[in-house]
Amino acid sequence: MDNGAVLRIEDVNKSYAGIRALQNVSARFGPGLTAIIGDNGAGKSTFMKILSGVTLPDTGSLFLNDHLIHIASPFAARKLGIESLYQDLALADTLNVYANMFLGRELVRRVLGIPFLDERQMARLATETLDQVRINIPSVHTMVRSLSGGQRQAVALARAIHFKASVLLLDEPTAALGPKETDSFNQIIMAVVREGKTVIMVTHNIPQMMEMADRVIIMRAGQIVAQTDPKDTSQEEIMAFMVGSRRAV
Numbered sequence: 001m002d003n004g005a006v007l008r009i010e011d012v013n014k015s016y017a018g019i020r021a022l023q024n025v026s027a028r029f030g031p032g033l034t035a036i037i038g039d040n041g042a043g044k045s046t047f048m049k050i051l052s053g054v055t056l057p058d059t060g061s062l063f064l065n066d067h068l069i070h071i072a073s074p075f076a077a078r079k080l081g082i083e084s085l086y087q088d089l090a091l092a093d094t095l096n097v098y099a100n101m102f103l104g105r106e107l108v109r110r111v112l113g114i115p116f117l118d119e120r121q122m123a124r125l126a127t128e129t130l131d132q133v134r135i136n137i138p139s140v141h142t143m144v145r146s147l148s149g150g151q152r153q154a155v156a157l158a159r160a161i162h163f164k165a166s167v168l169l170l171d172e173p174t175a176a177l178g179p180k181e182t183d184s185f186n187q188i189i190m191a192v193v194r195e196g197k198t199v200i201m202v203t204h205n206i207p208q209m210m211e212m213a214d215r216v217i218i219m220r221a222g223q224i225v226a227q228t229d230p231k232d233t234s235q236e237e238i239m240a241f242m243v244g245s246r247r248a249v
């Protein structure tokens with residue numbers, strides 16, 4: 001992956017039919033792991049969807065390395081080096097591993113000027129990336145529907161790595177995984193973080209976040225109510241911010 005980028009959000013607002021999902025949200029994300037936590041409905045996914053181009057903000061600005069950007073679609077986000085993994089393990093079930101990795105960005109070779117999918121090259125590069133991150137998948141020819149949850153997330157992660165994302169967005173990436181798969185997934189994430197990438201992860205697992213994250217952002221009712229280094233806080237304090245019994249001074 002490329003080096004981590006600085007992603008900055010200024011005064012973002014988003015409403016859905018009268019529900020203010022995000023209110024005047026400003027934040028700055030640099031290299032390292034930032035965890036976003038908050039109760040259901042706090043606006044975490046809306047925030048991630050705006051960063052990944054799935055949802056457009058009503059107002060507000062986004063900057064990547066100090067350049068104003070418009071993320072009008074997931075495709076536009078990817079072109080800027082912003083890749084996303086979702087909690088629902090969104091992959092194309094009826095395609096194999098390498099086809100998923102190159103979905104929408106297929107490699108093409110030309111024979112007498114006629115374009116053909118370069119299946120062999122895609123399979124080779126997919127295998128290389130999976131090996132590189134030590135992701136254990138039987139074969140890149142395996143249909144994605146027969147993979148475990150952890151393996152599916154690993155394919156999505158390998159896709160981000162292959163395409164040199166500098167910002168990685170994870171919205172509850174281990175929600176559908178068992179404890180063992182969660183552990184190995186988190187290890188890969190930490191390796192990515194150590195490389196100096198900018199990783200933003202929505203999570204419900206506060207103890208794990210306290211261990212992994214460099215920074216924690218707490219959201220409540222569409223707003224960021226606190227931002228801190230997990231070393232400077234406690235689980236009790238985080239919970240208090242989440243439920244609103246404590247407010248930032």
Ligand SMILES: Nc1ncnc2c1ncn2[C@@H]1O[C@H](COP(=O)(O)OP(=O)(O)O)[C@@H](O)[C@H]1O
Binds near residue numbers: 045046
């Ligand atoms: N597509 C949508 N249409 C209508 N309301 C939505 C939509 N997406 C989110 N919301 C509302 O916005 C608020 C924030 O939701 P969300 O960002 O999914 O929160 P979280 O991920 O923190 O649980 C909630 O009140 C939710 O019901």
Ligand SMILES: [Mg+2]
Binds near residue numbers: 044045046
């Ligand atoms: Mg959510």
